[in-house]
Amino acid sequence: MITMDNIIREGNPTLRARAKAVSFPMSAGQKQLAHEMMEFLENSQNSELAEKYKLRAGVGLAAPQVDVSIRMTAVLVPDENDKPLFKHILVNPTILSESVKMAALSEGEGCLSVDRDIPGYVPRHDRITLRWYDLDGNKHVDKLRDYPAIVCQHEIDHLNGVLFFDHINKKNPFNVDENTVILG
Secondary structure (H helix, E strand, C coil): CCCCCCCHCCHHHHHHHHCCCCCCCHHHHHHHHHHHHHHHHHCCCCCHHHHCCCCCCCCCEEEEEEEEEEEEEEHHHHHHHHEEEHHHHEEEEEEECCCCCCCEEEECCECCCCCCEEEEEEHHHHHHHEEEEEECCCCEEEEEEEEHHHHHHHHHHHHCCHHHHHHHCCCCCCCCCCCCEEEE
């Protein structure tokens, strides 16, 4: 079971490396890691289990965050009733297209690998078309918008060695383009 002790923190070079593509068929170890990453997200969103295991709540966890530099991430975005809105393990995800319109979360972004609060808007594309593969190598294409699109872009950044605060305006953290939608 993955706990906060298994998640590497900023400063670890794995977080700044470009992760390697996953080959199919996936190894048993890679599939096991995928299931454990999703289990972490499920546990972290369950208040009793999160408290019991001292987990910070998360909606995404990329393999590089557990020090495995492969292009795989688990995403579990709940809807307003805490039911899964977008729940998948994304293998070799690629953004095929993105909107010109940008969006940012009103409360900013956080990260399981970053233990400090870094205030500021993180501009992301409001809509994306995402291609990804499941654990069996089947291709999927999804059109995502708003929060699920933001979460997937955050996770794909991890696969490219980018952290959320790299996107924050250094001089004025709450300055974004006038056409940017602030969500939440």
